Amino acid sequence: MSDTQDLDLHRIRITSPFWAQYQALVRDVVVPYQWQALNDRIPDAEPSHAIANFRIAAGLEQGDFFGMIFQDSDVAKWLEAVAYLLCQQADTELERAADEVIEVLAAAQQPDGYLNTYFALKAPQERWSNLAECHELYCAGHLFEAGVAYFQATGKRRLLDVCCRFADHIDGVFGPGPGQLRGYPGHPEVELALLRLHEATGESRYLELARFFVEQRGTQPHYYDVEFEKRGRTSYWDSHGRDWMVRDKAYSQAHAPIVEQRTATGHAVRFVYLMAGVAHLARLSGDETKRQACLRLWDDMVERQMYITGGIGAQGWGESFTSAYDLPNDSAYAESCASIGLMMYASRMLQLEGDARFADVMERALYNTVLAGMSLDGTRFFYVNPLQTVPSIMGGNHVYDHVKPVRQRWFTCACCPPNIARLLASLGAYVYTQRDDALYVNLYVGSDAEIRRDGARFTLRQHGDYPWQERVELEILADAPFATTLAVRIPDWCARPRLAINGESVEAVPRKGYVHLQREWRPGDRIALDLPMPVLRIGAHPSLRHAAGKVALQRGPLVYCLEQADNGTDLHQLALPANAGFELQEGNGVLAGKTLIRSEGLRVAPDTAGGLYRYDAPEAAVQRQPLLFVPYFCWANRGEGEMRVWVDAAGSGARHVA
Amino acid sequence: MSDTQDLDLHRIRITSPFWAQYQALVRDVVVPYQWQALNDRIPDAEPSHAIANFRIAAGLEQGDFFGMIFQDSDVAKWLEAVAYLLCQQADTELERAADEVIEVLAAAQQPDGYLNTYFALKAPQERWSNLAECHELYCAGHLFEAGVAYFQATGKRRLLDVCCRFADHIDGVFGPGPGQLRGYPGHPEVELALLRLHEATGESRYLELARFFVEQRGTQPHYYDVEFEKRGRTSYWDSHGRDWMVRDKAYSQAHAPIVEQRTATGHAVRFVYLMAGVAHLARLSGDETKRQACLRLWDDMVERQMYITGGIGAQGWGESFTSAYDLPNDSAYAESCASIGLMMYASRMLQLEGDARFADVMERALYNTVLAGMSLDGTRFFYVNPLQTVPSIMGGNHVYDHVKPVRQRWFTCACCPPNIARLLASLGAYVYTQRDDALYVNLYVGSDAEIRRDGARFTLRQHGDYPWQERVELEILADAPFATTLAVRIPDWCARPRLAINGESVEAVPRKGYVHLQREWRPGDRIALDLPMPVLRIGAHPSLRHAAGKVALQRGPLVYCLEQADNGTDLHQLALPANAGFELQEGNGVLAGKTLIRSEGLRVAPDTAGGLYRYDAPEAAVQRQPLLFVPYFCWANRGEGEMRVWVDAAGSGARHVA
Structure with a gap:
């Protein structure tokens, strides 16, 4: 049986009204917008400079590198999205733009195959000297994904050849042989990408290199320490006095060999990218120990650390996991990219296991967090996807610094928008598993x-x-x-x-x-x-204190929420009675075509007269107030306002004397 | 009428069993312990070096300055506490130790009256060049408070004279005259201290200087910017790349003139120290505009930003206020020192207004947050006083980095322990207002x-x-x-x-x-x-979402809480029925002599089987479980465990259909 992880997207045509609209949005709005952004042609957005970096590295333009150390990956993700769009329908202009970019990339590639504009332009002597912090292999990985996708979309080998030369170079630098580096990336990505490259080319060295990176991870003496000493204890983040990425090895899931790890830990995107690669590798190599690690870490993530929206990474600090049953709603991180990575991990687990529990989570992440990451018109994006917001207090409390009440147009660290684009453009690859x-x-x-x-x-x-x-x-x-x-x-x-x-x-x-x-x-x-889709009341595990005494609504795969636009402010005063009935209604305006849920509800509001605290807690005034729930993925499309997924359960037996 | 802000503590002898015990603790444990700490004689504590700094500055010892830039204030606070103890009873040995320290201070004073060991030893050319960040006037203020207290306690003028020489020096440096600096402290304290010095000495220049500092604050051109430019845009915190104290003027309540400010803002300790001075000044000078500002800012603090425990400052970031009705229980800051400062502000407002609402808040802060700041045996201290803790998740989520589940012995930034000591030792001054x-x-x-x-x-x-x-x-x-x-x-x-x-x-x-x-x-x-003391159920203002659907218990001035030691883990599963009766019982062990509250209660615990989320939220299993509440000030004296002040209200009418 041929592996279809990279299902040929030529062979699937999406006709779903829901999804065709999204794919059109990606084609007509997101990818063109990102092209403008990558070329710095959008006046009100933060500058990208990503294309310029390649042009400068290629000698086509004068200037300095600008941007994040992983700025190159934005171009790769854009190319990958373009490849998927070209599978759907021909687009000469788009393909020409992509081909031109690919020529620039090829010209920027150094004679030995190396390709990274930050190091080429700013620190040519420091190549491969700081894997813990510097994203060289991460950028390589995104490039490989783009190269494979573009080859599969167009049959053109130009970018694939660039990738293979770069991969061959990496294969020479890293490995167990004499003079080779024993390192592995601080930000995983290249593992899953090398396996895609292996499948596209049949080159077994790429699989072996992926295996090396996976198996080397977390071994002693610790490579991050070794290279730290070797380069004189410097940190890329030195200007901020930080070398914590080197010290905090769990942040990069490098605190122990993967097969010994027991909990989903550290930076959430790193974790799911890594595990997607490990799951793929476990399947290709029939490695039971790795398979068990994939299952164990999946379960820890899904059964103890995942939001009901399929979001992962409960804290802004390190965009990372916290611990079991700690899922704060308002200070959540739940990065869009992490849920995309979660889908990638899930799709590899589906191939490995043929078990729908992976598809259930994949669907949950897709229809809730991933879609919520983009505005309904495709022009604005969330990095962070909280389950509760109260904009009036977010400016004053720095616990919420990472949370935005409205989506933004572009980011200095622009990982999420192009990632959402490539995911939506390649959705067809997730529909079936062979x-x-x-x-x-x-x-x-x-x-x-x-x-x-x-x-x-x-x-x-x-x-x-x-x-x-x-x-x-x-x-x-x-x-x-x-x-x-x-x-x-x-x-x-x-x-x-x-x-x-x-x-x-x-x-x-x-x-x-x-x-x-x-x-x-x-x-x-x-x-x-x-598939009958009654409105379901979701309760949470008894240890999940942020959902204690609360319920969330779900219909089909969609999680719902309350928004201020429909329900007024102070959403914490609203409660859903246990016996409330539900009625479906169609939204209007920007929510036209979306199914909303109306129910009876209560507003429990003690008198506002008096101070903060009242003796002998006066019986609160309770008023009936109908509640209107909208799909979570639609939130924040009608201006700034409060939002809440978990709603107080009123009059539930759970709150009565038994 | 003679002003009795500084009530002569010779004239009040505390006999209360409750308080005599605390004062004995301060005398027998806290002050001796702190003496050891200030002299770096405690092996397992973080070093202080505070006495050594003065000895080095006095030429009595060789060495370098070590510690926080405001390390001097620890010695001043210790001396002030000693002064209060000496009012209670003679103690030749303690007085001799204090006299010796005072001689060191006097020897460290420079010929022009200046006295600050950081600047004397590390940066003599930088005196008064960075008021926004550098705490020179703050340390001066604590010194003045100590000088006044020691003079009143012993009749000895040695330290008072040191203070007056320093105050005279400051009076020469700052003011509206030609060549004088227009500055004022980044951390208020000297204002209230100068007014005490004024009252102790009758010197009106000290009152005028306090007025200058108060009235100069927040005017344009902004002094923090002026001095920033003048010193070449450097920051004391440069090593961390931060000049945010200069930029974020609201942090220091310097964003606008005080009489124009409308909300309690910024660093909570700074705010209450400042306002204590302003209230004192408003009374001494009969200034109605300042009085109105004191009332307005008091109301904003108490009616919108104060915890039920009398804690203020809802966030760790900047140890500061957030905004109206934002009082998270678990990530609270609620610094012990802020509640001490709140008592100081309240006592000035009592003198100004003769209104018990200030005493009500003063009492709330005292019996709850201030007392909770110290362990029952007087050896360990909290900086931060949360209203809810779940130790099992605190290590993983950095939102809780500032919160400790158990009290610590000493701090690098040791402001709270000596502040609690001087407050408890001077409690007599808060009992009456003339x-x-x-x-x-x-x-x-x-x-x-x-x-x-x-x-x-x-x-x-x-x-x-x-x-x-x-x-x-x-x-x-x-x-x-x-x-x-x-x-x-x-x-x-x-x-x-x-x-x-x-x-x-x-x-x-x-x-x-x-x-x-x-x-x-x-x-x-x-x-x-x-004063009948039934157990009261406290409800919160409808906008306080962190207390929605919850109650807290209070008896007399004491707020109560649930602890894991008595009630098991997962305190969020516990609920207090609306009709539950209460029984008082005496504690035992470390809680002997304390009145505890027993009530009926419920544990609402959905089945632990299954994953994080359950469809059609199964009726939770509800078991009767008696609840045992302990006074909040007693919490965390029995090892690490969960704690919760606001408890779910079960079966309350508030949760029923009206």
Whole structure:
């Protein structure tokens, strides 16, 4: 069976009204906007200089390097997104722009294959001297991902060849041999990228190099200390008096060998990028120890450290995990990029395990945090995705410095916008998983996918308007009958799914969350899947104190929230009675086409007269107030205001004497 | 009428079992311990070097300055505490130690009167060049307070003369005249100290200098900018790349003239020290505009930014205020020193206004945050006084970096321990306020106070075991009858006080919180005040979201809390039913003699089986669990554990459909 981690995006066409709109947004707004940003043509945005850096390194322009040490990766992510768009439809102008950038990159590549504008322009003598802090391998990884994607999209090898030369160079520098460095990246990414490069080229050295990086990580003597001493104890961040990235090895998941780690720790994006690579490697190399580490660390993340929105990384400090059951709603980090990385980790776990629990989390991250990272018009972005905001207090309390109440246009550290673009443009790759035993249907995304398996070729056509509508249909388009197994996912939120084939009910008995349908399929066969989407009240684990006495609403894969625009200020005064009914209604204005939830509710407001504290806690005035919930991914599209996902549960038995 | 802000502590002897114990602790444990610490004789504590700095500056020892830029103030605060102890009882050895230190200070004073060891030893050319950041006037202020206190305690002028020479020097350097600096301290303190010095010496220049500092503050062109430019834009904190103290003028309450300020802002200790001085100045100079500013800023602080424990400063960043109704329980700062400063501000407001609302807050701060700042055995201290702690998550989440789950022995920045010592040692000064219209009884502290007013001399003897017992008696000891007005405070928490004079009921009709008893008093007269102390459920203002749906318990002036030691972990699962009864019980072990509160309670704990989130929020299992509350000031005396002041209100009408 051919590996389809990098499912050829030529072969899937997304037709879902929900997703086609997003992909059009990426094509028409996000990618063009980012092109302008990368070229510094947007007056009111923070400067990028990313293209200029490459042009200067290529000798095409005079000037100095400017930007973050990983500024190069913004260009790579843009190229990767362009590649995915080109798979969807031809676009001569876009392709020409990309080709021109690729020529600049090629010209900037040094004779030995090395390619990084920060080091080429600012510190040529310091190459590979500070892996803990300096993102050289991270940028290489993004470049490799772009090179693979662009090759697969266009068949053009120009960028892929640049990547291979660079990878060959890296393969010479790093390794267990004499004179080679024993290092590995402070920010993982190159591991998963090398495995993609390996799969695209068939070059086994790239797999071995990825394995080296993974297995070297966290061993003693510690490489970060070794290189720290070797370079004279300097830190890239010296101007700020900080070498904490060197000292705090858990920040980079380098405090212990991965197979010995027990908890999801450190910078959340680093963690999921790393684990995506490890999971891929575990599968390609059939390594059970690594597989167990992937399962163990996944479980710790998902069962103890993940927000209901699929966000991870509970604190601004180090954009990192904190500890079990510590998920503050208002000071959350929950970076958009971390949820994208979580999807990447999940998709590798799906290939490894064929278990829907990974798809459940992938879907949760996608429909909530990842989508919330971008405004509905595609022009503004969140880095940080809190579950509760009160703008009036955010200016005064520095605990919220990293949290923004409204999305921003561009960032000095612009990792999230291009990452959201490449994720949305490549969404098709997450819909299905090809495994020996079955074709797994992970996501319900209206689409036509050309599938080749078990000697057959067929098109699997998904109908429906998920996530709004309950009915999904899968139609078989083929020239002839064929036998194969389709594994249809029953989402974890769906208690009573109904399945029918050609109108005949089929008992839906999932195995690891998928109903395996093994039969001879005929052209025109239709699988109808009804996924009833009642509004669900979500409760939390008893140790999650930030959700104690509260509920969140979910319908289908969408988590909902209250916003000030609909419900007024002081959202903490609102409560949802245990017996409240729910009514769906369609939004309007910027929320047109979105399904909102209306319910009875209460506003519990003690008298405002008097001071902060009142003796013999007077019975609070309780007024009925209807509540209107909007999908979390739609929040903050109507100006600045309060927002809250977890809502007080009123009159719940949980609050009564037993 | 003689001003009694600095009530002669010789004339009040505290007999209260509660407070005599604390004063003995200060005498026998805290002050001796601090003496050892200041002399670096405690092996397991962070070094102080404060005495050594003075000895080096005096030429008595070789060495370099070590410590914070305000290290000198630790010695001054110790001397001030010693002075108060010497008022209570003679102690030849202690007095000799103090006299020796004073000789060192005098020897360290420079010929022109200047006295500051940091600048003398490290940067003699930089005197008065960085008022925004460098604490020279702050240290001077603490020295003046010590000088006044020691003079009043012992009659010895040695330190007072040192202070006057230094104050005269400062008076020459600063002022509106030609060649004088227009500056004022980044950390207020010298204002209130100069007013004490003025009252002790009768020197009006010290009052005028205080007025200059107060009125200059926040004017344009801004002095912090002027001196910043003048010294070449350097920052004391340059090694950390920070000049934020210069830029963030609200941090020092220097963003606008004080009379124009509308909200309590910036570093909380700075704010209350400053306002104590302003209130004192407003009274001495009869300045109505300053009085209005004092009232307005007091109200903003107390009605919108003060914890129920009398803590102020809701964030670790800048140890500062945040904004209205933002009082997070777990990431609070609520510095011990800020509550001490709050008491100082309150005592000045009492003199200015004769209004018990200031005494109510003073008492709240004293019995809760200030006392909580020290362990029951007097050996360990809190800087930060949170209202909720969960030690298991504090290591992982850097939002809690400033919060400690257990008290520490000494601090690099050792402001709080000596500040608590001097406050407790001088508690007698807060018990009464002498005003023209009456002798105000602010605090119920068993004591004998010799009072002189309206031509009479008498002793007012307080009986009782406040804050545990409800009955307070005031007995008149005198040689002859005399007429005067006693104003007896009815605490805000007491709904049904009963007052009797010599066994005869008197109607208790308070005016501004005090019952004014004007009569001819005879020797042996007894005022009996019954202050019923039911356990009160405190509710919060509807905008205080951190207390929404929660209650706190208070009995008398004491706020209570739940601790893990009595109630197990996961305190967020505990709830107090609306109809729960309360029973008092005496503590044991380290809590012997303390009144605890037992009540019915609930533990609301959803099943631990399953992941973080559960669909259709299963009815949580609710078990009855008796709750045991301990006084907040006693918390963290039994090892590390969870603590919580605000407790979920279960089954309250507030949570029901109206």
